[in-house]
Amino acid sequence: MTSTNDVEPPEPIPLPEQGDTGPLTQAGRSPVLDAAQLEVLGSYGTEHAVSEGDVLFAEGDQTYDLIVVLEGEVQIVANAGRPEETLIATYGPGGFLGEISLLTGQRAFLAAVARKPGRVLRVPVAQVREVMAKEALLSELILRTFLIRHANLTRTGSGLTLIGSRFAADTRRILEVLARNRLVSTWLDLEGSPQAEAMLRELNVPVDALPIVIVPGRPLLRNPSIRALLDALGMSDTQDAGPSTTSDLLVVGGGPSGLSAAVYGASEGLATVLAEDTAFGGQAGTSSLIENYLGFPAGLSGEEIAARAVLQAEKFGVQMKLAAKAIALSEDAGSHQVTFDDGEVISATALIIATGARYNRLPVDRLAEFEGVGIYYAATQMEAQACSTGPVAVVGGGNAAGQAALFLSRTSPRVYILIRGDSLATSMSRYLIDQIERDGRIEVRPHTEVSGLLGQDRFKGVQLVESVSQETSNLEVAGLFVFIGAKPGTDWLDRQLATDSDGFLLTGPDIPLSQREPGGRTPLFLETSRAGIFAVGDVRSGSIKRVATAIGEGSMAVRLVFDRLS
Secondary structure, eight states, X not given: OOOSOOOOOOOSSOXXXXXXXXXXXTTSOOOBOOHHHHHHHHTTSEEEEEOTTOEEEOTTOSXXXXXXXXXXXXXXXXXXXXXXXXXXXXXXXXXXXXXXXXXXXXXXXXXXXXXXXXXXXXXXXHHHHHHHHHOHHHHHHXXXXXXXXXXXXXXXXXXXXXXXXXXXXXXXXHHHHHHXXXXXXXXXXXXXXXXXXXXXXXXXXXXXXXXXXXXXXXXXXXXXXXXHHHHHTTOSBSSOOOSEEEEEEEEEOOSHHXXXXXXXXXXXXXXXXXXXXXXXXXXXXXXXXXXXXTTOXXXXXXXXXXXXXXXXXXXXXXXXXXXXXXXXXXXXXXXXXXXXXXXXXXXXEEEEEOOOEEOOOOSOTTHHHHBTTTEESOOOHHHHHHXXXXXXXXXXXXXXXXXXXXXXXXXXXXXXXXXXXXXXGGTSOHHHHHHHHHXXXXXXXXSXXXXXXXXXXXXXXXXXXXXXXXXXXXXXXXXXXXXXXXXXXXXXXXXXXOBOTXXXXXXXXXXXXXXXXXXXXXXXTTBOSSTTEEEOGGGBTTXXXXXXXXXXXXXXXXXXXXXXXX
8 A cells, every 4th residue: 555646647658668567667667878868867966887786876875876777777676675575666777766865855765776887877866956946857867767766666565664552542643654755655454464473473463562663674663753754765854944043924724825826935035934744745746736826737636746846945955844743823023933743843923824625524523533544534545456356435525625536536436426415516616516417427416425434444435314305325435535525724823813613714894893913904915814924825825726826825925025115
């Protein structure tokens, strides 16, 4: 089981085929660089002679270079040097090694081994980032190839291994972190996998120590926190900020709106910090395919949007903090201070809140027993693989529900969309409705609500009630995907800022006069009830739940920050 999107990004430029073997070439060609591309890359790296058996990077390495094979042959393998060593892919002259983790800073979980003597070009990560910023065609080829390889590795299960019980809340918590960060992983369920028990005996780990995470090349992690897990992977902080940081702009929340605000803030010269508690990309990062984003007629995945945005933020010098959960807001000498769960306090002249919203939970008994192991709040490749053998149900009538249904229909024999209203027309974009109507695997059931869950040791389906006739029925499904309503990420603000009745932040003219600061200040359009604090994206009351709108609000908020500071 893995935690990344299944959609392979469209290839705008042809990728010459290479005679590679292994899963990396099963669903997408592996590109061979031509002479001109090799010449460009050569100016960023250095050539090295290699001998048979040389390890070019190993499992667990904190960082690893982009390797281009000039002569000879290099293989990507799992469990290098052990009896269970597995070949993943083979690269000859002109091929380059790596996937998206090279750019995100995640530790290597596979090894590269020279199988024939020859020469390679090594391009350090810092120089790869230069390539991504300055060489448009190479940047496009490398990024698309990395994303495709990541998706293909997801299918193989190479990477992390999680061992834990489906009934344990901590197992479900870690599964969510893996899914939201699109980490390649395998989950061994204690109740359903004989391999899990065998591995526990081999590792001498008692059941009461579960869940555990096995990171190739790293010490065993026992029930790790989000920060401990991402620390072990080298992902938690791209820069070490220390116990206290001062900045011009602090953006809390790393979804599309937060990433946009950080990119535009830094590009305009503001010393910018971006803090995210779980995963860059937010809810949009788990979207399998977004087709109504301007300029991408073939659509693109939320993972690709997030990857591109993170690269842009790093290009402009944004200080990025992952696994940084905001827990308190305060003021000191005219600056805004945010305290994080690790004790760090960041002070900023301006603050942009982009903490988004999470889908509501169904009001049914035993829900917690099956969350993450039958009931899901995102439809990524991880969930699709878990449910591919049977029908699934999607609850909700918004765009997220429609995108999930279309994605799941690729692998599930039947997808049921359950909605309370008459039709999808009141809440879903027309382009999604048209595709759903043409998809023979999808069935829309109006006036239908989930009233109960089926199954004891394992999730087996739902009990439904038809709201007009009040008739009940059972529907056996392998997975239930919930996309209903949302709760804003505002608990940490402790009601210091004006909100609507549902807890979403009020901004601009929507703030009642009674809740504005004294002195007659008129809040700017995206400004909250406290001067210098802005809200963008799904956390804002009245926001339009679209990626393009969120990105636009992020950039607009930076412009308003300058207006307020002036």
